[in-house]
Amino acid sequence: MRAFGGSGSSEVAIEIIGLTKTYKDKKNGDKVAVAGIDLTVYRNEIFAILGPNGAGKTTTVEILEGYRDRDSGQVSVLGVDPSQLSAQDRSWRNRIGIVLQSTEDAADLTVAETVNHFSHYYSNPKNPGEVIDEVGLTEKANSRIRTLSGGQRRRLDVALGIIGGPEILFLDEPTTGFDPEARRSFWELIRKLQSEGTTIVLTTHYLDEAEALADRVAVINEGKIVEISTPENLGGRNEAKARVTFLRNGLREEILTDNPTKTISELSVDFNGDIPELIVSRPTLEDIYLSMIKSQENK
Amino acid sequence: MTTNLTHASYAKNPSVLRVGLLRGGIEIKQFLRQRESVVFTLLFPVMLLFIFGSVFKDTIAPGVTFSRYFVAGMIASGLVNTGFQQLAITIPMERDFGTLKRLRGIPMSPVSYFIGKVILVTTSMLVQVAMLMAFGTAFFGLKLPTTADLWLRFTWLVIVGSICSTILGIAFSSIPKSGRGASAVVSPIVIVLQFFSGVFFVFSSLPKWMQDFAAIFPLKWLTQGMRSVFLPDSFSIREVARSWELGKTFLVLVIWIIVGTLWALRSFKWSDK
Numbered sequence: 371m372r373a374f375g376g377s378g379s380s381e382v383a384i385e386i387i388g389l390t391k392t393y394k395d396k397k398n399g400d401k402v403a404v405a406g407i408d409l410t411v412y413r414n415e416i417f418a419i420l421g422p423n424g425a426g427k428t429t430t431v432e433i434l435e436g437y438r439d440r441d442s443g444q445v446s447v448l449g450v451d452p453s454q455l456s457a458q459d460r461s462w463r464n465r466i467g468i469v470l471q472s473t474e475d476a477a478d479l480t481v482a483e484t485v486n487h488f489s490h491y492y493s494n495p496k497n498p499g500e501v502i503d504e505v506g507l508t509e510k511a512n513s514r515i516r517t518l519s520g521g522q523r524r525r526l527d528v529a530l531g532i533i534g535g536p537e538i539l540f541l542d543e544p545t546t547g548f549d550p551e552a553r554r555s556f557w558e559l560i561r562k563l564q565s566e567g568t569t570i571v572l573t574t575h576y577l578d579e580a581e582a583l584a585d586r587v588a589v590i591n592e593g594k595i596v597e598i599s600t601p602e603n604l605g606g607r608n609e610a611k612a613r614v615t616f617l618r619n620g621l622r623e624e625i626l627t628d629n630p631t632k633t634i635s636e637l638s639v640d641f642n643g644d645i646p647e648l649i650v651s652r653p654t655l656e657d658i659y660l661s662m663i664k665s666q667e668n669k
Numbered sequence: 670m671t672t673n674l675t676h677a678s679y680a681k682n683p684s685v686l687r688v689g690l691l692r693g694g695i696e697i698k699q700f701l702r703q704r705e706s707v708v709f710t711l712l713f714p715v716m717l718l719f720i721f722g723s724v725f726k727d728t729i730a731p732g733v734t735f736s737r738y739f740v741a742g743m744i745a746s747g748l749v750n751t752g753f754q755q756l757a758i759t760i761p762m763e764r765d766f767g768t769l770k771r772l773r774g775i776p777m778s779p780v781s782y783f784i785g786k787v788i789l790v791t792t793s794m795l796v797q798v799a800m801l802m803a804f805g806t807a808f809f810g811l812k813l814p815t816t817a818d819l820w821l822r823f824t825w826l827v828i829v830g831s832i833c834s835t836i837l838g839i840a841f842s843s844i845p846k847s848g849r850g851a852s853a854v855v856s857p858i859v860i861v862l863q864f865f866s867g868v869f870f871v872f873s874s875l876p877k878w879m880q881d882f883a884a885i886f887p888l889k890w891l892t893q894g895m896r897s898v899f900l901p902d903s904f905s906i907r908e909v910a911r912s913w914e915l916g917k918t919f920l921v922l923v924i925w926i927i928v929g930t931l932w933a934l935r936s937f938k939w940s941d942k
Contacts (some may be wrong), residue, residue, distance in 0.1 A: 435774060437940070460682045460776035468774040473767035478702035479695070487695050491775045493682045514702075530771070 380412035382446075383538055383569040384434060389443035390593075391429055403429040405593035407443075413537075416560065416570045418584035420577070422663060426593040427573040428471075428542060434571070435468050435540055448537060464493055467536030469527050471543055477516035481507050484515065485529050492534035505529045505559060521552040528556075532563065539563060541572040545579060557582055577656040589659060591666045605658035617646040682776050689784025696789040710755055710793055715800055718743050721869065722809040729871055730904055737812075740805035741899040742868035744798055745891035748827065749859060751794040752834025756786060757841040757855040765848030770940045783839070790835050798827065811899055819898050822915070826894045833887050833922045836929035843936040867892045873909050880909060887925050890918040 391404040404426045411417045421427045432438045433445060436452035445451055450462045476484050485502055489495035502511050505525040510518060518526065524544065531539055541560075545553045553576075560583055564570055574580055580587050581601045589596040589604070602608055612630040615622055616637065627633045630650050637645050682688075700706050722736040729735050763769050772782060805811030814820050845851035863869060865883040872880065872892070883889040896904065897913035905913050 437770070437773065460778065463774070463776035464682060468771075470767055470770060470774070473771055475763065475766040475768035475771065476699065478699050483695075483698070487691065488775065490683060490691050491688060491777050493776075534775070 380415075382410055383413045383415075383448060384409075384411035384571070385444070385446045386410070386430075386434075387444040389430065389433065389445060390441045391426075391433065391438070392441055402593050404433075404440075407590070407593070407595055409588055409595060409598060411569065411571060413569050414564065414567055415585040416564055416572070416583050418580040418587045419571070419573045419590060420575075420580055420587055420659060421573075421590035425590045427590055430590070431540055431542060431571065431573055435466070436463075464534060465537045467531035467534060467539040469531040469539070469541045469544055471546075473523075473527060478514060480512050480514055481518070481526055481529075482511040484526065485533055488530050489533050494535060495533050496535050498533065501529050501533050504532075504562070506555060520547045521549065524548065525556070528559065532568075536568065538569045538571065541570065543573055543575060545574070545576065553579070577654070577659055581655045589662055591663055596662050596666060601655055604655065605662050607653060607655070607658045610653050610658075613651050614648070615651075616648045622647075685778045685780050686784065688777055688781040690788070692781055692785025693788025693792075696785045697792055700789060700793065706755075706759075710751060711797055711800070714743055714747055714750060714797060715804060718801060718804055718809070722805075730907055733900055733904055734810055735871070736809040737805075738871060738896065738900065739868070740801065740809050740811045741895040742863075742866075742892045744801050744805075744899070745830070745866075745888060745895040746859075746863055746868050747797040747801055748794060748830040748834045748891060749862070749888055751797055752790045752831050753838040753841065754855055754859050755790065755793065756835065756838030757845070758851045760786075760839065760842035761845040761851040762848030764842075764938065764940065769938075773939045786839070787835060790831065790838075794827075794831050814898055822894075823898045826891065826898065826918075829919065829922045829926075830887070830891045830894075833925050833929065836926055836933060837887075840929045840933035840936060843938050862886055862888045865889070873907060887922055890914075890921045894918050 386407055386409050389404050389407040390402075393401045393403055395401060407426070407430060419427050419430065429438065433440050434447050434452060436447075436455055439453055445453065448462065448465055452462075455462060479487070481502060482498065485498045489498050499511075502508055505528050507522060507525055507529065510522060515523070515526065524547070528541075528544065531541070544560075545556050548556060557579070560570060560572075570583075572579075572583070584601055586598060587601050587604055588598045597604060599605075611626040611628055614625045614627060614630055614633050614637070617623075625633055634645065634648070634650070637648075700710075718740065721739050725735040725739065727735050729738060760769075802811065802813065806813060814823060841855070842851075845854045862883065865875070865879050866872065866886070866889040867875070867883070868888075872883075872889070875883075880889075893908060893913060894915065896908075897915065905911065908914070
């Protein structure tokens with residue numbers, strides 16, 4: 371098990387080089403899920419993986435989690451190659467936490483019983499009561515799991531993912547089905563985990579989630595990395611022209627500009643004061659993302 | 670700059686056995702909280718005992734009523750219900766619900782998972798067999814063994830039979846496509862085997878092809894073994910082979926244990942993908 375080189379002063383948590391994975395299917399033809407991915411995740415960062423359904427996100431993450439074998443490439447997670455682990459090797463699993471997509475298990479146990487039970491699998495677990503508190507389930511601690519709402523169920527999944535005090539936490543589409551308030555408080559929880567030193571890798575469909583949480587984002591499509599960047603710089607978003615729109619003689623006009631302040635002050639002179647129904651906007655992460663995915667499909 | 674990522678030194682994980690015992694506890698707790706499992710696994714056989722035992726009171730041999738014959742068969746069935754049937758239905762459900770995948774992602778040895786299952790099967794099996802023996806003795810003329818030899822024979826039949834039943838349940842758990850469909854796949858197999866193996870009918874009165882078919886599977890041998898414990902020794906001449914065939918019974922069960930182990934090792938799936 372070798373370690374890869376780091377970059378700058380940041381320590382490397384995950385390194386992937388030339389990863390490929392094809393699902394064999396004799397009936398429908400083989401399906402290429404991952405077609406050569408390279409990426410590095412540094413310690414203590416929140417790294418988001420974005421991409422449409424079937425892009426290879428879950429396959430990539432499941433290879434990192436040790437659930438799947440790869441066809442080729444090098445993978446290192448906390449300095450360990452997950453494919454080289456035997457079922458008996460528990461020390462590496464002790465250091466990672468996994469929150470799966472959807473689970474309905476242990477419906478007849480209470481929240482407290484379940485979190486407490488899972489704490490016994492780890493060598494150095496967190497305090498179960500504190501973890502339940504951290505995910506905001508204290509009031510539900512003695513309720514049966516089958517009585518929880520979808521959002522509460524997901525919080526329990528997170529509690530089980532962090533009870534072992536992981537160095538890396540994997541979250542697969544963690545807030546699907548959450549109401550906006552629940553998502554906000556969930557994001558707070560993830561930021562808190564980061565502030566405690568946890569490295570977080572999440573896949574998500576929600577662009578606003580990636581924007582709110584991630585230090586860096588990888589966009590994956592058709593098994594390949596389209597771009598890795600910060601949410602602010604993705605797809606040249608920081609350099610994209612601003613769009614200034616307003617009403618003139620009852621018609622909406624639009625100006626694309628690199629310098630909206632200058633444009634507006636000029637307009638203000640033109641209008642001799644107020645610019646009617648002025649809107650200044652920049653492309654959202656969603657606009658950028660959709661144009662990236664689309665330009666790929668057109669290739 | 671080169672980073673040096675090696676294993677952080679950790680205090681050891683809890684032992685495989687300790688985690689297995691904890692899993693056994695949590696399995697039993699979940700079992701008792703599910704009404705379906707309590708009713709089907711524990712109470713249903715007792716209900717069957719009362720229905721069949723009350724209807725068929727004919728004497729099938731001097732001093733042996735059918736109900737007594739039937740109780741012996743039901744005790745053998747108890748090993749199949751609590752091991753094979755229970756595991757072949759609940760493991761696919763755990764796979765569907767994501768329980769197994771979650772367990773693969775935490776620092777738990779698969780051995781601990783199976784220790785938990787063995788504890789669950791053993792507990793429910795002991796409760797069921799004890800209930801059948803108690804009701805059988807109280808209401809249906811079952812005579813408990815009176816010699817140490819017979820108790821010893823009963824003990825090895827229960828131990829070898831439940832090991833066989835448990836391993837085949839784990840192996841068969843890879844067959845049902847979904848958790849919801851598992852019961853529809855597994856239950857008919859158990860019921861047909863009960864009809865063919867001398868539980869609901871006197872085995873020697875069944876057509877020969879049925880007897881031959883049943884002889885491939887463990888249940889026929891377990892029912893015959895239980896009859897050797899709970900029926901008078903003189904009844905052995907009424908068996909098809911005119912003997913209890915205990916050596917052969919042991920051999921068949923051991924062959925199934927070996928087959929089941931190899932099958933389980935090859936086929937056990939932690940997730941459905």
